[in-house]
Amino acid sequence: MTDILKINEKIKPKFPKHVKFRHNKARDEWVILAPERLVKLDDVAVEILKLVDGNCSVDQISQKLSKKFNAPEEVIMNDVINMLQDLSDKGFIEENG
Amino acid sequence: MDDINKTKLKTASEHGIQAPLALLAELSHRCPLQCPYCSNPVQLEKKTGELTTDEWKSVIDQAVEMGMHQIHLSGGEPTVRHDLEDIVGHCTEKGLYTNLITSGVLLNPDRLKKLEKLGLEHVQLSFQDTDNDNADRIGGFKGGHAKKLEVAKWVRDVELPLTCNCVVHRQNIDNLENFIQMALDLDAERVEIAQVQYYGWALKNRAAFIPTPEQLDHATEIVEKARVDLKGKLVIDYVIPDYYAKHPKNCMGGWGRRFLNMNPKGEVLPCHAAETIPHLKFDNVREKSLKWIWENSEAFNLYRGTDWMPDPCKSCDRKEIDWGGCRCQAMALTGDAKNTDPACSISPLHSEIFAMAAEEANRAPPDFIYRRYGVRFNSPI
Numbered sequence A: 001m002t003d004i005l006k007i008n009e010k011i012k013p014k015f016p017k018h019v020k021f022r023h024n025k026a027r028d029e030w031v032i033l034a035p036e037r038l039v040k041l042d043d044v045a046v047e048i049l050k051l052v053d054g055n056c057s058v059d060q061i062s063q064k065l066s067k068k069f070n071a072p073e074e075v076i077m078n079d080v081i082n083m084l085q086d087l088s089d090k091g092f093i094e095e096n097g
Numbered sequence B: 001m002d003d004i005n006k007t008k009l010k011t012a013s014e015h016g017i018q019a020p021l022a023l024l025a026e027l028s029h030r031c032p033l034q035c036p037y038c039s040n041p042v043q044l045e046k047k048t049g050e051l052t053t054d055e056w057k058s059v060i061d062q063a064v065e066m067g068m069h070q071i072h073l074s075g076g077e078p079t080v081r082h083d084l085e086d087i088v089g090h091c092t093e094k095g096l097y098t099n100l101i102t103s104g105v106l107l108n109p110d111r112l113k114k115l116e117k118l119g120l121e122h123v124q125l126s127f128q129d130t131d132n133d134n135a136d137r138i139g140g141f142k143g144g145h146a147k148k149l150e151v152a153k154w155v156r157d158v159e160l161p162l163t164c165n166c167v168v169h170r171q172n173i174d175n176l177e178n179f180i181q182m183a184l185d186l187d188a189e190r191v192e193i194a195q196v197q198y199y200g201w202a203l204k205n206r207a208a209f210i211p212t213p214e215q216l217d218h219a220t221e222i223v224e225k226a227r228v229d230l231k232g233k234l235v236i237d238y239v240i241p242d243y244y245a246k247h248p249k250n251c252m253g254g255w256g257r258r259f260l261n262m263n264p265k266g267e268v269l270p271c272h273a274a275e276t277i278p279h280l281k282f283d284n285v286r287e288k289s290l291k292w293i294w295e296n297s298e299a300f301n302l303y304r305g306t307d308w309m310p311d312p313c314k315s316c317d318r319k320e321i322d323w324g325g326c327r328c329q330a331m332a333l334t335g336d337a338k339n340t341d342p343a344c345s346i347s348p349l350h351s352e353i354f355a356m357a358a359e360e361a362n363r364a365p366p367d368f369i370y371r372r373y374g375v376r377f378n379s380p381i
Helices: A043-049 A058-069 A073-089 B002-006 B053-066 B084-094 B109-117 B132-139 B144-157 B173-185 B200-204 B213-229 B290-296 B327-334 B350-362
Strands: A020-024 A029-034 A037-040 B022-026 B070-074 B097-102 B122-127 B162-168 B190-195 B235-239 B259-262
Touching: A029 A043, A043 A058, A043 A073, A058 A073, B022 B053, B053 B084, B053 B290, B070 B084, B084 B097, B084 B109, B109 B144, B122 B144, B132 B144, B144 B162, B162 B173, B173 B190, B173 B213, B190 B213, B213 B235, B213 B350, B259 B290
Parallel strands: B022 B070, B022 B259, B070 B097, B097 B122, B122 B162, B162 B190, B190 B235
Antiparallel strands: A020 A029, A029 A037
């Protein structure tokens, strides 16, 4: 296992191999799936996680969302970091590289 | 029973219950290990009665159509099935998150590689102890522990994520810190520390397994400390034996609310221990669709919601939190599945039953009754 990850703007987040961010067709909802875990997500979380691909940094994710929702980047970045940190602490997000 | 049968039972949708989240698929009851706390029923299903590959594929299709997210391929030992690869491949194709729950002892590196390629997403590997000899004694399988340590490495070699499933009890609980260290050494993402739950085989062996309250408190302290120390490094899931709890566990998230379980011959159960409730009649996927069964099966609807509850559950403000606890435990310990789970401190039988268990914990442990086909028991439990 890696050391505890501290999310900052430079980090390029990705899902660990065993964690799947998936759309369930029958339920029409996005969820995170992990061993014996199912995380239901609100709309904001889904928007953020759709941009998590291991290539985009937290900074870039925040910029994209800022443009898309026409909201200040600092506010968005704060939300992005908090959410990803929470998911990282639970083992659902890791750093690429 | 009679009073319930007079009125028509409400179905899943009439209870406002949505489709289940996950399917526990017991592919076979066959297993090379003989753990005396096995969660399988005492009457084990033979190979000839097992569902075929195509029948399992149909179940998987139905599960996905219903909106289920995950499948746990379990047993017995799921790797005894030569069609496990077909089943895993089919789950992947349909988008089910696929988890293999295995003792590992029948696996080899090639087969694991193949399963990984076919889309298997996670492996849960069981461990009986960290002490080699004691682990083999508990599992009733010589060389088992050493093999498991090898299997764990193979799992990581093909970059599959690993959970160590550790069942703890009075005969290995002193190794709890070693279990956690073993999970770290094996590079596992997650460790499940589960105290034995007392149904079926485990109930027959309760005196051999039940820890003292002091042992349990000590174990809980160790887990709580490790959870803090290892946050972000190792996920630790912990199941306490509810014999010593104040409130019962909300078993399965409530009867027939979230999960379903299928036994090797295709019967659909609200939980893996439900066959210990003798009056339940289970519907079979060979005769009915999974969706119909979830919605209508009497075995599910009997204890759904709160209408079936007698007091003290009925008037309890926690009735929609713990849903009366565990029906199988109520059946096993009180003789009536409707009764309040005696794990609950409000149950009138709580003090009597748990005083008995605590006394057992303080006596020398008896020999195991190993989980085997054809074991006959003279006295009813």
